[in-house]
Amino acid sequence: MREPTRTVQLLVNGRTHTVTVPVRKTLADTLREDLGLTGTHLGCEQGVCGACTVLLDGQPVRSCLLLAVQAAGHEVTTVEALGTPDRLHPLQQAFWEHHGLQCGFCTPGILISLVAFLRERPSPTREEIREALAGNLCRCTGYQNIVRAAEAAAAWMREPGR
Amino acid sequence: MKPPVFEYCDPTTVEEAVDCLAERGEAAKVLAGGQSLLPLLNLRLARPDCLVDINRLDELDYLHEEAGWLRVGARVRQRRVEESEEVARRVPLLAEAVRYVGHPQIRNRGTVCGSLAHADPAAELPGVAVALGARLLVRSRLGTREIPAEQFFTGQLTTALRPDELLVEAQFPVFPAGWGWAFVEVTNRHGDYALCGVAAGVYVEDRRVRDVRLAYVGAGPTPVRLREVELAAVEDFRVAGEEARARLSPDGDLHASAEFRRHLAAVLTGRALRRAFERATGGEPHA
Numbered sequence: 001m002r003e004p005t006r007t008v009q010l011l012v013n014g015r016t017h018t019v020t021v022p023v024r025k026t027l028a029d030t031l032r033e034d035l036g037l038t039g040t041h042l043g044c045e046q047g048v049c050g051a052c053t054v055l056l057d058g059q060p061v062r063s064c065l066l067l068a069v070q071a072a073g074h075e076v077t078t079v080e081a082l083g084t085p086d087r088l089h090p091l092q093q094a095f096w097e098h099h100g101l102q103c104g105f106c107t108p109g110i111l112i113s114l115v116a117f118l119r120e121r122p123s124p125t126r127e128e129i130r131e132a133l134a135g136n137l138c139r140c141t142g143y144q145n146i147v148r149a150a151e152a153a154a155a156w157m158r159e160p161g162r
Numbered sequence: 163m164k165p166p167v168f169e170y171c172d173p174t175t176v177e178e179a180v181d182c183l184a185e186r187g188e189a190a191k192v193l194a195g196g197q198s199l200l201p202l203l204n205l206r207l208a209r210p211d212c213l214v215d216i217n218r219l220d221e222l223d224y225l226h227e228e229a230g231w232l233r234v235g236a237r238v239r240q241r242r243v244e245e246s247e248e249v250a251r252r253v254p255l256l257a258e259a260v261r262y263v264g265h266p267q268i269r270n271r272g273t274v275c276g277s278l279a280h281a282d283p284a285a286e287l288p289g290v291a292v293a294l295g296a297r298l299l300v301r302s303r304l305g306t307r308e309i310p311a312e313q314f315f316t317g318q319l320t321t322a323l324r325p326d327e328l329l330v331e332a333q334f335p336v337f338p339a340g341w342g343w344a345f346v347e348v349t350n351r352h353g354d355y356a357l358c359g360v361a362a363g364v365y366v367e368d369r370r371v372r373d374v375r376l377a378y379v380g381a382g383p384t385p386v387r388l389r390e391v392e393l394a395a396v397e398d399f400r401v402a403g404e405e406a407r408a409r410l411s412p413d414g415d416l417h418a419s420a421e422f423r424r425h426l427a428a429v430l431t432g433r434a435l436r437r438a439f440e441r442a443t444g445g446e447p448h449a
Binding site: 023025050060064067113117134 | 163164165166167168169170172196197200201203204205213215217241264265266267268270271351352353
């Protein structure tokens with residue numbers, strides 16, 4: 001069969017990109033290969049590990065389980081939109097300070113999941129944080145520090161004036 | 163690229179969607195939330211010639227009650243059901259069970275009808291549908307028909323849907339007064355498919371159990387409802403658990419042996435019935 005393709009407009013991190021992609025190409029592969037946004041990582045590519053989590057219209061979803069053509073008309077947010085090296089997002093700063101990453105492979109998906117989670121629950125319990133992270137696997141098993149970093153970020157983001 | 167080559171159509175009306183299915187027949191596969199289908203495509207365990215994406219069917223994005231039934235359109239995501247106060251109030255068993263489906267990231271995309279049509283034997287929502295006697299509304303070019311949940315699930319990952327049919331709506335009966343409910347399951351990790359799960363409804367009048375509905379998931383190729391177990395439960399919860407252990411014949415796999423699954427079924431039967439009883443009576447423990 002000839003490879004069917006489609007040209008779509010993708011709104012990613014506030015910028016519109018026009019790409020022509022095979023219809024079978026996942027959003028994750030398209031972000032990485034066509035848009036050069038390699039912050040989104042691919043682990044299992046079957047929806048289990050959570051490394052590829054991005055926001056679709058503000059809600060965390062697996063970008064390996066979404067076709068790029070399906071993202072047309074929606075707003076995609078990747079880890080690249082969180083902060084810059086000079087000005088880290090509070091979550092990124094907290095991960096840095098609390099050693100919330102070891103190899104760092106799972107980190108983008110965890111940060112994206114937590115951004116959405118903390119927006120809905122600004123004052124979570126430790127138990128709620130653990131449950132919110134159940135869909136993100138860290139193969140370094142560095143969960144304790146990830147949870148600590150999430151707690152610290154939540155406290156920081158609750159401060160008045162932020 | 164992980165998925166095999168396929169053609170893709172994303173119709174904007176149900177009419178177009180069923181036309182696509184009628185023309186393609188077996189070669190087409192419906193794509194709803196994609197949380198089961200995309201993994202199968204990425205692993206190339208499924209190789210459809212054509213995907214019919216129903217995510218643009220705005221007409222199937224409804225969730226409301228009508229004449230004693232909660233109607234869930236095929237585009238409704240699990241997360242919406244989870245967050246709906248109406249569902250929590252009117253079909254609380256569905257609200258309780260949907261939280262066990264995967265993780266929030268999965269439920270943000272996954273749909274209720276998609277989970278039913280995929281028919282994984284260990285999935286939660288098919289068990290709820292069978293326990294409650296849900297009705298599934300399917301449409302094809304030839305018209306609409308209604309399939310009772312107990313006839314919908316015909317085998318592992320297999321339903322009564324014909325290749326030209328689209329599941330457009332699931333209807334769950336609203337809980338009448340006096341009924342309590344519970345969904346309980348055991349998994350190795352939070353968010354996994356159940357090793358065994360039980361959906362239960364208990365009707366209590368004058369502090370006595372009068373009627374019971376029970377469905378098991380992860381305990382056979384389809385959700386299993388056993389009238390003998392339900393009748394036993396009206397008399398004695400513990401005996402019901404033993405009936406379930408004796409009558410269910412789950413398969414063993416690397417996650418759990420058949421014997422362990424039968425053990426879980428017995429234990430979870432009691433747990434689900436006691437919780438349902440407490441809810442039916444407003445907190446009174448079962449004697």
